[in-house]
Amino acid sequence: MTVRRISILGATGSxxxxxxxxxxxxxxxxxxxxxxANCQAQExxxxxxxxxxxxxxxxxxxxxxxxxxxxxxxxVTAAGGAAALTEAAARPADITVAxxxxxxxxxxxxxxxxxxxxxxxxxxxxxxxxxxxxMAAVERAGTVLLPVDSEHNAIFQCLAGNDLAHVRSITLTAxxxxxxxxxAAQLAVATPAQAxxxxxxxxxxxxxxxxxxxxxxxxxxIEAWHLFPVGLDRLRIIVHPQSVVHxxxxxxxxxxxxxxxxxxxxxxxxxxxxxxxxxxTPLPPLDLAALGELTFRAPDEVRFPATRLCREAAEAGGAxxxxxxxxxxxxxxxFLAGQISFTRIADTVAQVLDVSNDAAPPRSLDDVLWxxxxxxxxxxxxxxxx
Amino acid sequence: MTVRRISILGATGSxxxxxxxxxxxxxxxxxxxxxxANCQAQExxxxxxxxxxxxxxxxxxxxxxxxxxxxxxxxVTAAGGAAALTEAAARPADITVAxxxxxxxxxxxxxxxxxxxxxxxxxxxxxxxxxxxxMAAVERAGTVLLPVDSEHNAIFQCLAGNDLAHVRSITLTAxxxxxxxxxAAQLAVATPAQAxxxxxxxxxxxxxxxxxxxxxxxxxxIEAWHLFPVGLDRLRIIVHPQSVVHxxxxxxxxxxxxxxxxxxxxxxxxxxxxxxxxxxTPLPPLDLAALGELTFRAPDEVRFPATRLCREAAEAGGAxxxxxxxxxxxxxxxFLAGQISFTRIADTVAQVLDVSNDAAPPRSLDDVLWxxxxxxxxxxxxxxxx
Numbered sequence: 001m002t003v004r005r006i007s008i009l010g011a012t013g014s015x016x017x018x019x020x021x022x023x024x025x026x027x028x029x030x031x032x033x034x035x036x037a038n039c040q041a042q043e044x045x046x047x048x049x050x051x052x053x054x055x056x057x058x059x060x061x062x063x064x065x066x067x068x069x070x071x072x073x074x075x076v077t078a079a080g081g082a083a084a085l086t087e088a089a090a091r092p093a094d095i096t097v098a099x100x101x102x103x104x105x106x107x108x109x110x111x112x113x114x115x116x117x118x119x120x121x122x123x124x125x126x127x128x129x130x131x132x133x134x135m136a137a138v139e140r141a142g143t144v145l146l147p148v149d150s151e152h153n154a155i156f157q158c159l160a161g162n163d164l165a166h167v168r169s170i171t172l173t174a175x176x177x178x179x180x181x182x183x184a185a186q187l188a189v190a191t192p193a194q195a196x197x198x199x200x201x202x203x204x205x206x207x208x209x210x211x212x213x214x215x216x217x218x219x220x221x222i223e224a225w226h227l228f229p230v231g232l233d234r235l236r237i238i239v240h241p242q243s244v245v246h247x248x249x250x251x252x253x254x255x256x257x258x259x260x261x262x263x264x265x266x267x268x269x270x271x272x273x274x275x276x277x278x279x280x281t282p283l284p285p286l287d288l289a290a291l292g293e294l295t296f297r298a299p300d301e302v303r304f305p306a307t308r309l310c311r312e313a314a315e316a317g318g319a320x321x322x323x324x325x326x327x328x329x330x331x332x333x334x335f336l337a338g339q340i341s342f343t344r345i346a347d348t349v350a351q352v353l354d355v356s357n358d359a360a361p362p363r364s365l366d367d368v369l370w371x372x373x374x375x376x377x378x379x380x381x382x383x384x385x386x
Numbered sequence: 387m388t389v390r391r392i393s394i395l396g397a398t399g400s401x402x403x404x405x406x407x408x409x410x411x412x413x414x415x416x417x418x419x420x421x422x423a424n425c426q427a428q429e430x431x432x433x434x435x436x437x438x439x440x441x442x443x444x445x446x447x448x449x450x451x452x453x454x455x456x457x458x459x460x461x462v463t464a465a466g467g468a469a470a471l472t473e474a475a476a477r478p479a480d481i482t483v484a485x486x487x488x489x490x491x492x493x494x495x496x497x498x499x500x501x502x503x504x505x506x507x508x509x510x511x512x513x514x515x516x517x518x519x520x521m522a523a524v525e526r527a528g529t530v531l532l533p534v535d536s537e538h539n540a541i542f543q544c545l546a547g548n549d550l551a552h553v554r555s556i557t558l559t560a561x562x563x564x565x566x567x568x569x570a571a572q573l574a575v576a577t578p579a580q581a582x583x584x585x586x587x588x589x590x591x592x593x594x595x596x597x598x599x600x601x602x603x604x605x606x607x608i609e610a611w612h613l614f615p616v617g618l619d620r621l622r623i624i625v626h627p628q629s630v631v632h633x634x635x636x637x638x639x640x641x642x643x644x645x646x647x648x649x650x651x652x653x654x655x656x657x658x659x660x661x662x663x664x665x666x667t668p669l670p671p672l673d674l675a676a677l678g679e680l681t682f683r684a685p686d687e688v689r690f691p692a693t694r695l696c697r698e699a700a701e702a703g704g705a706x707x708x709x710x711x712x713x714x715x716x717x718x719x720x721f722l723a724g725q726i727s728f729t730r731i732a733d734t735v736a737q738v739l740d741v742s743n744d745a746a747p748p749r750s751l752d753d754v755l756w757x758x759x760x761x762x763x764x765x766x767x768x769x770x771x772x
Contacts, residue, residue: 157641161546166664168671238675248646253656254669255543256646260634270639278552283640285554288682289624296674 003031006273009089009108010099011035012043014204015122015148018265019097020047022273022281034088036100036108039063045070045078055079057088059104086111095273098123099148103372106130106365116141120272122148128219129322130368131226132361145227146272151220152227153268154246154259159228162251167230171248172220173240174299177211179342180241184303190342192335209332213345214299218310219328222321225314232314237307239297244286260286305346313353318361319371320353326375327352327382334383344383351382389417392659395475395494396485397421398429400590401508401534404651405483406433408659408667420474422486422494425449431456431464441465443474445490472497481659484509485534489758492516492751502527506658508534514605515708516754517612518747531613532658537606538613539654540632540645545614548637553616557634558606559626560685563597565728566627570689576728578721595718599731600685604696605714608707611700618700623693625683630672646672691732699739704747705757706739712761713738713768720769730769737768 006023010016016035023030032051037044039060045067048056055077058067064080071078079088082104089096089108096112097120098105105123110130112119114137121127126134138145147153151172159167178197179187196208210216217237224235246268248258261267262283270281288294301308306328313320331348334340340348352375362368392409396402402421409416418437423430425446431453434442441463444453450466457464465474468490475482475494482498483506484491491509496516498505500523507513512520524531533539537558545553564583565573582594596602603623610621632654634644647653648669656667674680687694692714699706717734720726726734738761748754 157643160548161662163663171674240674245644250672251664252666253660253664254647254650254653254667254672255657255664256672257543258631258644258646260642260644261640264640267640271641274639276547277549278637278639278641280638281640286636286640286642288557288626289684291682293679293681295679296677298675 001029003029004094005031005033005092007034007089007091007093007096007112008032008099009034009036009085009096009105009112010101010122011047012037012040013099013101015097015099015265015269018269019099019273020051022266022270022279023051025282026279033091033093036085036088038100038104041066042070045076048076049074052076055088055091057084059085059100082107090115093117095120097148097269097272098126103129103369106368110134110137110365113137113143113145114141116143118144118146118275120146120148120269124149124219124223125325127223127226128325129372130362130365131222131321133363133365133368135226146275147223147227148265148268148272149220149223150261150263150265150268151247152224153271155224155228155249157259157271158247158249158257162249164228164230166251166253167228167234168250168252169234169236170224170228170230171236171238171250172217172224173243173245173247174214174217174237175211175243176239176241176299177214179212180239182303187303188341188343192338195335195342205336206329206332209335209345210328212342213306214304215306215310215328215345215349217299218307219325221307221310222314232311237299239299240294242291242294244291244294262286305350309346309349309353316357319356319359322362322368322371323356323359323375323378324349324353326372327379330376330379331383334385339385340383348379348382352378355382387415389415390480391417391419391478393420393475393477393479393482393498394418394485395420395422395471395482395491395498396487396508397433398423398426399485399487401483401485401651401655404655405485405659406437408652408656408665409437411668412665419477419479422471422474424486424490427452428456431462434462435460438462441474441477443470445471445486468493476501479503481506483534483655483658484512489515489755492754496520496523496751499523499529499531500527502529504530504532504661506532506534506655510535510605510609511711513609513612514711515758516748516751517608517707518703519749519751519754521612532661533609533613534651534654534658535606535609536647536649536651536654537633538609539657541610541614541635543645543657544633544635544643548635550614550616552637552639553614553620554636554638555620555622556610556614556616557622557624557636558603558610559629559631559633560600560603560623561597561629562625562627562685563600565598566625568689573689574727574729578724581721581728591722592715592718595721595731596714598728599692600690601692601696601714601731601735603685604693605711607693607696608700618697623685625685626680628677628680630674630677630680648672691736695732695735695739702743705742705745708748708754708757709742709745709761709764710735710739712758713765716762716765717769720771725771726769734765734768738764741768
């Protein structure tokens, strides 16, 4: 068995931890190149020691002395700051797991893509905000982009051996979130505490709210639109409360392929790590007889306008998806801080998009970052927070 | 687009008709080599004219004069009898649809396999009774065997791009048939008229009864065991009344791929005809939101012992699957004739298997045919019909 070189950008986060769990299972197969974190220097140092990483990088340079101290006497190179992060991402690796959250992940993800190897992508902004720029780099470098997100990974698996030209439609499944069955009146007074209780996945506050508003699914629609260019009119969303079917692809002959599995990120991560093969995960087999039923219903875009807004932003293209993403982040933060109501999140995003049809399409990562900052200011001004 | 040469063995049956429907859609892509039927000479002649077949063959030589008359003045060669049938199947073709029902289909299917091209297999006996012999021929000739049966075709699609070594399990779905929810007492007095009412598929009487007893699913398990050699312990059956999920493959990483679609044979046939591409079928898209729910439950092998008997026959190997298949055919005929009760079908099969552990494994098609005849006699003697 050949040893594969792997870098993990965002090693202390949830995707990073799950990746390292899987590597731990089959330690001899992997040589860890770079591990990075935002500011958790102690945890990063512990992982870098355990996995004998070549380099460990904290994005926040203020934590570099702490990292240096913790790695003292080991052969691991410690580094810090944005440039060091990008440099680490550019080190030759057979596969890079790009799992840094937010716009901070854009530059290192781009560096990993430009290497031209395999990139397992878990950074949402890379496709939502910088999709055109990133996909152009993927094309240029001949990189294999493997989606880590469970829905997109499901689609990738359902497409194996098939040509996109034969796809009739791609359907993303959505749990519907904690407010799936709430009335418009109930949604108007939904609290942050209620919004962060996700039925099927344990997640952070921001993504839990995105799941409650359905922005999460809308953003995934934009990602799917970049990853699987079959056209927006062939991309669908269906509500599937059990979250067992992760997504589906229907072909022109009437065959639909679906990927099912537990709500555990180790499944899609393992499928990326072992691609085009498979590796073991310690998860129990799927027991559909015990589950009994899988249910499906059409999404309600009146109560949950987010998916419609995301589709419209994708249709408009250019800067719109980046604007939408930034506006949503500001609105969610305001909701979590108790400053606005739940339904005001989507309203805010719609307002920002309405006043932003002047934005030029981003041609570089710098353009994306500029749009992101501008959109945040606009969202705050819409919310009268500035 | 290249023109592909196709032969259809069993052109007037249900699979044959569906195949010709699909070819009609894209007529210029296909050159029809051989069309065969058992005795429907008029219908066969009509199809041979329409599709400008090179040769038309009736298996029953008594109908050859009728076929000759109907094809008079056309360039189609008419032929009749078992040898002519096998000869037609051996004509060079890019793909052969082997859809002759019963043991009469074995020799022509074998001839098509020995050609070493692509064989779309719809003859159950080829794998159930002659599996070892057929699969050895497939191996020898380097033939691509594409399963037409909706369950096996589903599995084939779910395996695309994957290695059998990575399969954790394969699950065949079963509608459960018309007696799914009947008690043992009700089953004991079930009538032929009740048994032939299948909830999801329009089928002939024999296969409808097989669906009611679950022998159909058991025979499919034996077929799957030959087609996808992952071992009997990795083959499962699950009851899924809606028959939307046609089968599933679970991988070692916890990913399950499922194929879903309408209960229409044109879907798996189209997938064979266009393999490894896809072709259009006129079927409406899958609407899971309209369906609402998919349900699953474990099979009940006390009320429906057929799947257990089939698994045991496969485990025993050798002549046992052929014996089981023949015994089941005799028992089903007796049930349909009102001679035995519904539950006696499985009992008869079990009895024939019990008294037949002396049978030598078949090494050739002739052996298979001999075993088939012997098993029929034994079944009739068990039933005291001789």
